[in-house]
Amino acid sequence: MAKDRKIDLVILGLLAHEDLTGYDIKKYIDGSIRFFWKGSFGSIYPALSDMEMQGLVKRKKSDNSGGREKIAYHLTKKGEDALKAWLKEEKVSNELKYETLLKLYFGGVEDRSVTIRNIELFEENIKQNLEILKVYKSNLEKVLDEEDHLYYYLTVTFGIDTYEAYLKWCTKSKKLLKK
Amino acid sequence: MAKDRKIDLVILGLLAHEDLTGYDIKKYIDGSIRFFWKGSFGSIYPALSDMEMQGLVKRKKSDNSGGREKIAYHLTKKGEDALKAWLKEEKVSNELKYETLLKLYFGGVEDRSVTIRNIELFEENIKQNLEILKVYKSNLEKVLDEEDHLYYYLTVTFGIDTYEAYLKWCTKSKKLLKK
DNA sequence: TTTTGATATATCGTTTTGATACATAATGCC
DNA sequence: GGCATTATGTATCAAAACGATATATCAAAA
Numbered sequence: 001m002a003k004d005r006k007i008d009l010v011i012l013g014l015l016a017h018e019d020l021t022g023y024d025i026k027k028y029i030d031g032s033i034r035f036f037w038k039g040s041f042g043s044i045y046p047a048l049s050d051m052e053m054q055g056l057v058k059r060k061k062s063d064n065s066g067g068r069e070k071i072a073y074h075l076t077k078k079g080e081d082a083l084k085a086w087l088k089e090e091k092v093s094n095e096l097k098y099e100t101l102l103k104l105y106f107g108g109v110e111d112r113s114v115t116i117r118n119i120e121l122f123e124e125n126i127k128q129n130l131e132i133l134k135v136y137k138s139n140l141e142k143v144l145d146e147e148d149h150l151y152y153y154l155t156v157t158f159g160i161d162t163y164e165a166y167l168k169w170c171t172k173s174k175k176l177l178k179k
Numbered sequence: 180m181a182k183d184r185k186i187d188l189v190i191l192g193l194l195a196h197e198d199l200t201g202y203d204i205k206k207y208i209d210g211s212i213r214f215f216w217k218g219s220f221g222s223i224y225p226a227l228s229d230m231e232m233q234g235l236v237k238r239k240k241s242d243n244s245g246g247r248e249k250i251a252y253h254l255t256k257k258g259e260d261a262l263k264a265w266l267k268e269e270k271v272s273n274e275l276k277y278e279t280l281l282k283l284y285f286g287g288v289e290d291r292s293v294t295i296r297n298i299e300l301f302e303e304n305i306k307q308n309l310e311i312l313k314v315y316k317s318n319l320e321k322v323l324d325e326e327d328h329l330y331y332y333l334t335v336t337f338g339i340d341t342y343e344a345y346l347k348w349c350t351k352s353k354k355l356l357k358k
Numbered sequence: 359t360t361t362t363g364a365t366a367t368a369t370c371g372t373t374t375t376g377a378t379a380c381a382t383a384a385t386g387c388c
Numbered sequence: 389g390g391c392a393t394t395a396t397g398t399a400t401c402a403a404a405a406c407g408a409t410a411t412a413t414c415a416a417a418a
Binding site: 110 | 189214269275288329351
């Protein structure tokens with residue numbers, strides 16, 4: 001695995017469950033994973049090529065039932081080992097760029113109304129995402145007997161708990177700013 | 180302001196309060212701002228040069244009281260306008276790369292004990308940061324009469340509320356995984 | 359029939375990261 | 389006093405990521 005390429009981890013993790021194309025990987029990232037990670041084609045495709053050369057993933061025979069090219073990748077034993085090694089790495093590295101908080105921090109250069117509006121926009125955004133997560137949660141609760149679903153469930157409850165804390169903060173903060 | 184350069188926003192915001200060198204800006208980013216943003220010298224210095232050419236910031240006479248070069252920057256009217264325009268932009272764009280959640284999501288490829296350990300590591304990390312934020316909070320409460328401090332206070336309470344929700348989730352999730 | 363939208367790979371310029379280089383000033387300590 | 393370490397400060401570089409766009413096929417709707 002490349003020393004400093006984080007996208008590899010997403011790719012390895014996703015391929016552990018099923019063979020996927022670069023496009024499939026992007027869809028997963030834009031789906032449930034988007035709540036805590038993101039990645040673009042510009043990082044996915046070069047990573048897949050490089051990881052193939054490193055023997056972490058293997059290109060599957062292209063499914064030419066129509067003529068359109070489609071390159072699905074399969075996880076190798078070496079790739080699985082790399083994934084497991086990463087899971088056992090004892091370090092916490094969470095990176096965030098919270099533009100909402102940056103605007104809040106610099107709020108003093110403008111009227112209070114501007115900050116209140118920004119909190120409202122954030123609140124709306126969080127409410128929408130919270131609804132989506134709640135649907136995920138109730139769907140997962142029905143299939144919790146399968147081990148993998150337990151992990152998905154935990155990420156979803158993490159999101160729900162966090163978003164609910166955000167919303168409480170929004171209410172409280174708007175009140176304080178309006179005083 | 181450059182179309183897609185986010186670091187500009189941090190620089191504009193910080194310079195709104197006082198004149199700073201690139202090194203000073205880095206110190207702020209590694210200080211209180213690190214809880215919701217980050218940035219390296221490799222982005223700060225080139226951005227400062229470029230922003231000077233755009234007339235957003237102005238280089239101050241270097242303070243040669245010792246011989247060592249030191250380039251402090253001052254916010255121009257144009258820079259202040261750019262900052263205010265950004266604050267009023269009605270869009271929410273918060274990016275995060277939560278490695279802890281990625282590991283959790285892919286936890287199924289390893290023993291439960293690995294995920295439990297990862298939650299513990301996350302928990303320790305959050306507890307440490309929470310202590311720091313609580314000190315910030317009690318210091319800010321003494322000086323809340325000044326408008327700017329209110330905004331810093333709000334970012335701090337955001338962090339505290341979020342971190343406390345994280346910790347509750349950690350306790351709950353570890354219990355669930357140990358069942 | 360056409361055009362929209364989904365599927366699919368790939369590349370490009372710009373930005374960011376993380377590390378390092380280089381140099382001076384201040385501080386700690388034996 | 390001498391010596392090492394830490395803090396201050398600017399700057400650059402390779403690697404990585406972003407966001408947009410190009411190209412092309414196919415299905416479905418208008």
